[in-house]
Amino acid sequence: MSAIAERVKQIIVEKLGVEESEVTPEANFQNDLGADSLDTVELIMEFEKEFNLSIPDDQAENIGTVGQAVAYLEENVK
Amino acid sequence: MSFKRVVITGMGALTPVGNDVPTFWKNLVAGVSGAAPITRFDAEKFRTRFACEVKGLDINDYIPRQEARKMDPFTQYAVIASDEAMKDAGFDTDKLDLDKAGVIWGSGIGGLKTFEDEVLNFSEGGRNPRFNPFFIPKMIADSASGVISIRYGFRGPTFITVSACASATNALIDAFNYIRLGMMNVCISGGSEAAVTNAGMGGFNALKALSERNDSPETASRPYDKDRDGFVLGEGGAALILEEYEHAKARGAKIYAEMIGGGMSSDAYHITAPHPEGRGAYMVMKNTVENAGIRPEEIDYINTHGTSTPIGDPQEIKAIEKFFGEHAYKMNISSTKSMTGHLLGGAGAIEAAACILAIRDQIIPPTINHFTDDPEINPRLNLTFNKAQKREVKIALSNTFGFGGHNASVIFKKYEGD
Numbered sequence: 001m002s003a004i005a006e007r008v009k010q011i012i013v014e015k016l017g018v019e020e021s022e023v024t025p026e027a028n029f030q031n032d033l034g035a036d037s038l039d040t041v042e043l044i045m046e047f048e049k050e051f052n053l054s055i056p057d058d059q060a061e062n063i064g065t066v067g068q069a070v071a072y073l074e075e076n077v078k
Numbered sequence: 079m080s081f082k083r084v085v086i087t088g089m090g091a092l093t094p095v096g097n098d099v100p101t102f103w104k105n106l107v108a109g110v111s112g113a114a115p116i117t118r119f120d121a122e123k124f125r126t127r128f129a130c131e132v133k134g135l136d137i138n139d140y141i142p143r144q145e146a147r148k149m150d151p152f153t154q155y156a157v158i159a160s161d162e163a164m165k166d167a168g169f170d171t172d173k174l175d176l177d178k179a180g181v182i183w184g185s186g187i188g189g190l191k192t193f194e195d196e197v198l199n200f201s202e203g204g205r206n207p208r209f210n211p212f213f214i215p216k217m218i219a220d221s222a223s224g225v226i227s228i229r230y231g232f233r234g235p236t237f238i239t240v241s242a243c244a245s246a247t248n249a250l251i252d253a254f255n256y257i258r259l260g261m262m263n264v265c266i267s268g269g270s271e272a273a274v275t276n277a278g279m280g281g282f283n284a285l286k287a288l289s290e291r292n293d294s295p296e297t298a299s300r301p302y303d304k305d306r307d308g309f310v311l312g313e314g315g316a317a318l319i320l321e322e323y324e325h326a327k328a329r330g331a332k333i334y335a336e337m338i339g340g341g342m343s344s345d346a347y348h349i350t351a352p353h354p355e356g357r358g359a360y361m362v363m364k365n366t367v368e369n370a371g372i373r374p375e376e377i378d379y380i381n382t383h384g385t386s387t388p389i390g391d392p393q394e395i396k397a398i399e400k401f402f403g404e405h406a407y408k409m410n411i412s413s414t415k416s417m418t419g420h421l422l423g424g425a426g427a428i429e430a431a432a433c434i435l436a437i438r439d440q441i442i443p444p445t446i447n448h449f450t451d452d453p454e455i456n457p458r459l460n461l462t463f464n465k466a467q468k469r470e471v472k473i474a475l476s477n478t479f480g481f482g483g484h485n486a487s488v489i490f491k492k493y494e495g496d
Binding site: 015016017038041042045048049 | 143
């Protein structure tokens with residue numbers, strides 16, 4: 001697992017209060033990890049803060065799963 | 079139409095002198111002060127460096143961390159007190175008509191810490207507008223009633239009353255009236271506050287409203303004492319379950335007391351100072367006694383607003399003497415704020431609980447920290463100084479007065495069956 005993936009997992013565990021084992025690449029924040037729309041907004045903000053980047057709204061809308069978040073960040077974090 | 083009767087069937091309290099009703103009451107009767115140096119933030123530079131904080135509380139013992147972090151402390155306190163009250167009331171929730179169950183809560187300020195944290199974050203983060211999505215729902219004062227409503231599935235009237243330090247009393251009056259009118263069967267009511275923050279202490283210090291007796295926090299709240307120098311900020315809250323009498327009887331509920339009246343008035347005088355002759359205080363007691371349909375002489379105990387400020391205390395006393403006449407010297411009067419500090423929008427809730435428990439146990443909690451008589455306070459009054467007093471208590475009145483000149487009072491009566 002990449003360093004980015006590991007940090008993403010920790011943020012999700014912390015913010016959503018789920019077990020690490022639940023945070024699989026396919027896991028959807030809302031359908032699988034119990035997040036509501038506000039939790040998802042907060043997660044995106046946490047990613048922005050942790051990785052020091054800004055995720056535009058139209059990009060954020062496409063981040064619904066753990067894997068999508070990791071992929072986006074691996075591509076955009078410098 | 080005739081009004082329905084309203085009884086109290088459950089109570090919960092989270093206070094500076096105890097984190098549940100039995101501890102709260104035991105310490106009130108014992109005359110224990112809840113004041114101590116501030117631990118919530120670094121108060122080193124503040125004029126007042128002590129407060130009546132809730133102590134030894136691990137929120138996660140009551141609310142899972144993931145839920146708790148989406149609540150401001152004033153909502154956490156509301157939930158903890160409500161959980162105790164609901165458990166105490168012992169409802170079979172399968173049988174409750176949830177559309178006729180409400181939550182009417184009081185808070186003077188709402189999510190002050192949340193507001194402070196978010197604005198500090200904004201300011202320290204280069205004024206980058208990255209506000210947390212939970213900021214607004216955590217901060218707005220109604221969130222306590224919303225969270226409790228969701229927690230218990232109560233779908234009747236749910237909202238918050240805001241009238242500064244009278245807020246919780248206004249909540250109780252609204253809950254009482256809606257049940258009297260048949261609009262609800264059951265209501266979780268009360269109030270909470272969590273203002274021991276930088277902004278809360280700094281703001282009240284700027285008003286010169288707080289005691290600055292930093293060398294002796296536990297004796298700082300001394301209502302009616304000649305050397306009182308301001309109130310001591312408190313935090314926490316209490317929840318009461320108000321229930322329509324026939325509804326309570328039908329399910330065999332334990333009944334603590336009957337709520338028989340609620341009244342309001344306004345000073346229309348000054349945004350923070352009370353009317354010097356106690357005009358509003360007089361009228362609120364008159365209105366409440368009339369609303370309860372009793373004679374003034376039937377009141378055995380007044381839990382006063384009595385915050386320990388130089389100008390606030392005597393005006394309430396003058397109003398009591400004017401309204402009750404000779405009876406003022408026959409009843410017991412006390413300010414439990416001498417022990418709990420001033421919970422602002424939560425004050426009316428914990429003081430209503432104190433009145434109800436005084437009726438249950440036939441004992442008056444004291445006004446502690448009385449050292450020197452104030453020539454402005456008539457010595458014929460029994461202010462229950464320093465030590466609890468046993469006496470017959472059938473009817474008790476609780477007064478609360480808020481900034482803005484809002485006054486609200488409620489009356490509870492010993493339950494004596496049909």
